[in-house]
Amino acid sequence: MTCWRVSRLDATDDDTDAGDVMDWLQRLGHGALGVFERLGRGNLFLLQVLAGLPGLLLRPRLVILQMHSVGVLSLVIIVVSGLFVGMVLGLQGYNTLVDFGAAESLGVVVALSLVRELGPVVAALLFAGRAGSALTAEIGLMKATEQLSGMEMMAVDPIRQVIGPRFLAGFLSMPLLAAIFSAVGVIGGYFVGVGLLGVDSGAFWSQMQDKVDLHEDIYNGVIKSLVFGFAATWIAVFEGYDAMPTSEGVSRATTRTVVHTALAVLGLDFVLTALMFGDI
Amino acid sequence: MPASPEHSGNDSLVKVRGMRFARGTRWIFDGVDLDIQRGKVTAIMGPSGTGKTTLLRLIGGQLKPHAGSIRVDGEEVPRLRHDALYRLRKRMGMLFQSGALLTDLSVFDNVAFPLREHTRLPEVMIRDLVLMKLQAVGLRGARDLMPSQLSGGMARRVALARAIALDPMMIMYDEPFGGQDPISMGALVQLIRLLNDALNLTSIIVSHDVQETAAIADYIYLLSGGRVVEHGTPEALNRSPSPWVNQFMHGLPDGPVPFHYQAPPYRDDLLAGVQAGRDRR
Numbered sequence: 001m002t003c004w005r006v007s008r009l010d011a012t013d014d015d016t017d018a019g020d021v022m023d024w025l026q027r028l029g030h031g032a033l034g035v036f037e038r039l040g041r042g043n044l045f046l047l048q049v050l051a052g053l054p055g056l057l058l059r060p061r062l063v064i065l066q067m068h069s070v071g072v073l074s075l076v077i078i079v080v081s082g083l084f085v086g087m088v089l090g091l092q093g094y095n096t097l098v099d100f101g102a103a104e105s106l107g108v109v110v111a112l113s114l115v116r117e118l119g120p121v122v123a124a125l126l127f128a129g130r131a132g133s134a135l136t137a138e139i140g141l142m143k144a145t146e147q148l149s150g151m152e153m154m155a156v157d158p159i160r161q162v163i164g165p166r167f168l169a170g171f172l173s174m175p176l177l178a179a180i181f182s183a184v185g186v187i188g189g190y191f192v193g194v195g196l197l198g199v200d201s202g203a204f205w206s207q208m209q210d211k212v213d214l215h216e217d218i219y220n221g222v223i224k225s226l227v228f229g230f231a232a233t234w235i236a237v238f239e240g241y242d243a244m245p246t247s248e249g250v251s252r253a254t255t256r257t258v259v260h261t262a263l264a265v266l267g268l269d270f271v272l273t274a275l276m277f278g279d280i
Numbered sequence: 281m282p283a284s285p286e287h288s289g290n291d292s293l294v295k296v297r298g299m300r301f302a303r304g305t306r307w308i309f310d311g312v313d314l315d316i317q318r319g320k321v322t323a324i325m326g327p328s329g330t331g332k333t334t335l336l337r338l339i340g341g342q343l344k345p346h347a348g349s350i351r352v353d354g355e356e357v358p359r360l361r362h363d364a365l366y367r368l369r370k371r372m373g374m375l376f377q378s379g380a381l382l383t384d385l386s387v388f389d390n391v392a393f394p395l396r397e398h399t400r401l402p403e404v405m406i407r408d409l410v411l412m413k414l415q416a417v418g419l420r421g422a423r424d425l426m427p428s429q430l431s432g433g434m435a436r437r438v439a440l441a442r443a444i445a446l447d448p449m450m451i452m453y454d455e456p457f458g459g460q461d462p463i464s465m466g467a468l469v470q471l472i473r474l475l476n477d478a479l480n481l482t483s484i485i486v487s488h489d490v491q492e493t494a495a496i497a498d499y500i501y502l503l504s505g506g507r508v509v510e511h512g513t514p515e516a517l518n519r520s521p522s523p524w525v526n527q528f529m530h531g532l533p534d535g536p537v538p539f540h541y542q543a544p545p546y547r548d549d550l551l552a553g554v555q556a557g558r559d560r561r
Contacts, residue, residue, distance in 0.1 A: 146376050147380055147382055149376065150380030150382075150439075152369070153340055153342070153372065153376075154442075155367070155369035155370040155397075156394070156397050157362075
């Protein structure tokens, strides 16, 4: 990659501003090229991972082990968060709806908020923080301790052996975790709304049954969580695989995973919501 | 510099010709020719940073050279596609500096790993093979330990047992003697030679431990500045007239490779401090 700079040898005080601007432009260009180079590497990496996935059907044990590590071990944070989010929704929803005399619709508000938005998005953010960062750190450390290199020299493709199962596990776990989050959230909303605030139990459930549509709401929510799962896991495994093999490199990679996944999930959420629920 | 006629020939397992490799703008290798003879222990030595580990990665196909050819057992490594390269790697063993054991598996499972991945042998047979390999390196009793419980020397021996699990045709050792106490160093030195002869392997040792390596090597290549500076048997290199080779082989602190890093004249440097102090007042 060629880069050019204004020679500093003949810079005088008059030339300083021009030199600084050129420096800044050069750094900007270098940075932008770096971003695109990384994006390209990430895409090539993804293609390699996807190419190795069919082979995993013959070795389900690897995937199951990872689903336990990535999915099952995330259950605690998902369930607890879901419960609290549902309860807060119940409280806030009631406070707002009661002014319009629409407290009976609390069930609908809680369920739709969770199933359409909060379930997929918050579960994805929690997934990035717990499972995503763990994946990045694990893969980054395997790279730093030359385990991936060692596997290559033992004629075992680390992408098929290590990355593939983790990618598949993350992708499959995400919609399940989002569904559990939504379900527990609804229960939390029920406890607060019906149990504490006195909303009619029959109205709570029957209105929800009436207004929450399987295709429009639930399936769209599942599609969202599949897309988020794909993005979150892809970012997590790529950051780990691409990390500098030093302790500083791994720590930076884990931070990047959480930040980039959060941004990607929120950005994709807007796009998907606009496509699914908006009239854009 | 081409390999001498009596050394190269049909007996070479690894043939490197005119190989050039760069990292960024720096040429790590600038025209390297090597021959690794079958059944022999060949050492590749040189100062730190000459890219000896890079050479092993090039031979193993983890890196691609920018020019030149690398042939292993007749196959042109940089041109191999994924499946063919992995098939070739099954016949190579590599011992990394740190051992590179899989940290979540026990010693037994680490050695069994290549057998379980690449063969369909029943567990009973795999158990026997693993125990045999561990016995060869003297660690049969450590089979249930985890890598974190092993000392550096033990970890390397387990990695060696793992490297010979599939009975490869060649093994590459990356700085096997670094940071070892005399006893484990002695054990490892013996093991490398014994295994090479007993299993009819071809061994490539990358090291800068001249004493240990010269004791077991059949042939030595000295690398520096991206080229092969000298090559020959250990005896020939010890008698070499070249001052650089002499400095390297005998560990002399000063010679063609200077002791002092590039710096301005000593007297001027010290006096400049005195002058700077005066100016401040």
